[in-house]
Amino acid sequence: MNILVQKFGGTSVANLERMRLVRERVKLGLAGADKAVVVLSARAGETNRLLALAEEWSSNPDPAERDVLISTGEQTSAALFAMLLRDDGLKARSVLGFQIPILTDEEYGKARIRSIEADRLRAWLKDYDVLVVAGFQGISPSGQVSTLGRGGSDTSAVALAAALKAGMCEIYTDVEGVYTADPGIVSNARKLDYIVYDEMLEMASMGAKVLEIRSVEFARRYSVPVHVRSTFTGTRGTMLIKEVKKMEQALLSGVTQDKDQARITLRACPDRPGVSAGIFGPLAQAGITVDMIVQNPSLDGVTDMTFTVSRKDLLKALAVMEEERGRMPGMEVLHDSNVCKVSLIGVGMRNHSGVAAKAFETLARENVNILMISTSEIKISCLIEEKYIELAVRALHEAFDLGKSAEG
Ligand code: ASP
Ligand code: MG
Numbered sequence: 031m032n033i034l035v036q037k038f039g040g041t042s043v044a045n046l047e048r049m050r051l052v053r054e055r056v057k058l059g060l061a062g063a064d065k066a067v068v069v070l071s072a073r074a075g076e077t078n079r080l081l082a083l084a085e086e087w088s089s090n091p092d093p094a095e096r097d098v099l100i101s102t103g104e105q106t107s108a109a110l111f112a113m114l115l116r117d118d119g120l121k122a123r124s125v126l127g128f129q130i131p132i133l134t135d136e137e138y139g140k141a142r143i144r145s146i147e148a149d150r151l152r153a154w155l156k157d158y159d160v161l162v163v164a165g166f167q168g169i170s171p172s173g174q175v176s177t178l179g180r181g182g183s184d185t186s187a188v189a190l191a192a193a194l195k196a197g198m199c200e201i202y203t204d205v206e207g208v209y210t211a212d213p214g215i216v217s218n219a220r221k222l223d224y225i226v227y228d229e230m231l232e233m234a235s236m237g238a239k240v241l242e243i244r245s246v247e248f249a250r251r252y253s254v255p256v257h258v259r260s261t262f263t264g265t266r267g268t269m270l271i272k273e274v275k276k277m278e279q280a281l282l283s284g285v286t287q288d289k290d291q292a293r294i295t296l297r298a299c300p301d302r303p304g305v306s307a308g309i310f311g312p313l314a315q316a317g318i319t320v321d322m323i324v325q326n327p328s329l330d331g332v333t334d335m336t337f338t339v340s341r342k343d344l345l346k347a348l349a350v351m352e353e354e355r356g357r358m359p360g361m362e363v364l365h366d367s368n369v370c371k372v373s374l375i376g377v378g379m380r381n382h383s384g385v386a387a388k389a390f391e392t393l394a395r396e397n398v399n400i401l402m403i404s405t406s407e408i409k410i411s412c413l414i415e416e417k418y419i420e421l422a423v424r425a426l427h428e429a430f431d432l433g434k435s436a437e438g
Contacts, residue, residue: 031155033196034063037165037187040074041204042261043107046114053114055202055261056160065155067194069165069187070111072103077166077180093138097167097177101127104164104183112162122160125151127167127175132186134168134176141168141176142244143185146193163190181242188245192252199254201241202261207268208233208240210284210432215420218433222268222283229283230270232375232409246270273377281385282376285426287419291321292344292367293401294351296335299361301328308357309335312350318343322371322404322413332360336402338413341367369401370419373411374426386410392429398422 036059038052052068059066072080080100084091108124115122130151134141154161165183170176178185184201191199208230211219225233227250234243240258249256249270259267274280299305306325313320318339326334339347344367351363379385386403389410393400398421402413414422427433 032064033067033155033194034059034065035067035069035187035191035194035196035199036202037069037183037200038071038202038261039183039204040071040076042202043070043111044074048261049111049114052111052202052261053118055264056115057118057120058264059200060159063197065158066160067151067155067163067190067196068111068160069163069183069190070104070107071165071183072100073107076103076106094170094174094176097138097141098175101164101167101175101177104166108162108164115160115162120160121158122162123154123158124162124164125154126164127186128169130163132168132189134170134178136170136172136174136176138170138174138176140179141170143168143178143189143248146189148193151190151194179242179244182244184242184245185248188248188252188254188256191254191256192248197255198257199249200257200259201245202259203240204260204262205240206260206263206265207258208284211423211427212287215287215423216285216427216433219427220432220434223266224269224271224274225283226273226377227270228408229375229377232373233284233286279378280376281378281382282374282430282432283378284375285423285430285432286373286375287423288371288373289416289419290340290342291338291369291371291413292341292347293336293338293365293369293413294344294347295364295366296351296358297362297364298332299335299358301331301333305358306335309351309354310337312354313339313347316346316350318347318350322402322411324402338369338371338402368416369413370416371411371413372419372422372426373409374430375409377408379410380407388429389426392425393422396421396425398425 043049084096112122112124132146133144165186166177168176207221208225209219213219230246234241234246256270321338323337398414398418400412404411
């Protein structure tokens with residue numbers, strides 16, 4: 031049995047007219063597959079509306095009850111869409127997370143999927159051609175409804191595709207695929223036909239908001255073929271794959287920017303064993319994720335340490351540092367949130383040298399000062415002043431010739 035999984039995001043199911051368009055996409059999908067499992071998000075704006083409602087009702091909403099509430103957005107979409115399909119004579123029914131069941135842990139609001147029972151789905155697929163599954167939701171070991179975190183319907187879809195060994199998982203959204211850069215910044219940004227899972231993970235974590243990052247981790251772990259494409263144009267989008275043939279491997283796949291960066295510098299912090307652990311341990315305990323870290327060589331037993339955190343965590347991180355300062359006399363804490371990260375991403379870098387040098391030269395030519403650098407096998411990131419971010423993205427995209435050629 032050839033099963034196609036299709037996921038439609040909030041803007042695709044926003045109203046009746048759009049749901050009718052989605053129905054056409056499902057019918058087209060069924061023309062090339064035996065059965066379809068359609069995963070839906072809540073209608074655009076609905077999850078935010080429900081979250082606000084919880085805040086209005088309670089000064090401290092119980093996380094499990096909040097999940098019961100916000101999961102109704104997807105339940106509504108699934109029921110309405112199943113009705114539309116049935117009106118058109120299709121054999122379809124809605125399915126909620128707990129009915130499958132999609133088992134998660136107890137982390138309400140950001141639950142992780144532990145397992146999916148595929149037997150029941152398979153049994154239903156004998157009687158129905160389309161199962162309309164409510165995305166974003168599962169059930170915890172104690173039998174409570176759980177949700178997977180914002181954007182979690184992508185993860186529902188990829189996990190279902192893995193569990194059902196689906197031939198393809200199509201993620202329909204309001205953009206045409208994954209681009210070499212943000213088309214809002216770079217006018218000749220090019221849609222990629224293919225992207226390797228590892229590259230997509232880097233892009234997803236750096237603000238190319240096409241796919242939720244956990245869904246990409248899932249896709250990579252289970253080698254799920256994913257096709258990101260537009261509901262509205264129906265054109266071929268971007269395929270996520272394990273690897274590209276060596277000959278066809280481009281050096282770079284894209285340039286991304288991340289504005290969600292704030293920098294903290296600890297000046298004159300004592301340089302002795304355990305200092306890093308003493309700084310980053312308490313930050314981790316406070317639930318703060320640290321991104322880039324640079325430590326300067328020490329002089330007279332003191333050193334400067336600089337790191338970046340998400341802007342929303344800046345105040346919390348400064349409070350943690352304030353507490354630690356007692357143990358490090360003389361240490362000064364500086365911070366700056368007018369910084370951004372620009373990154374070059376590409377698995378082709380593994381086999382090439384000189385990418386970093388060319389990137390630094392490019393930024394130098396534009397007079398952009400680099401504040402911090404971090405690299406991995408497939409990524410080079412530079413922290414720069416926020417006001418230069420668009421200039422930097424355009425210059426790098428141009429220097430590495432990533433855009434569409436003039437003829438298209
Ligand atoms: N409705 C949820 C959200 O807005 C999940 C999703 O759409 O993927 O985050
Ligand atoms: Mg989404």
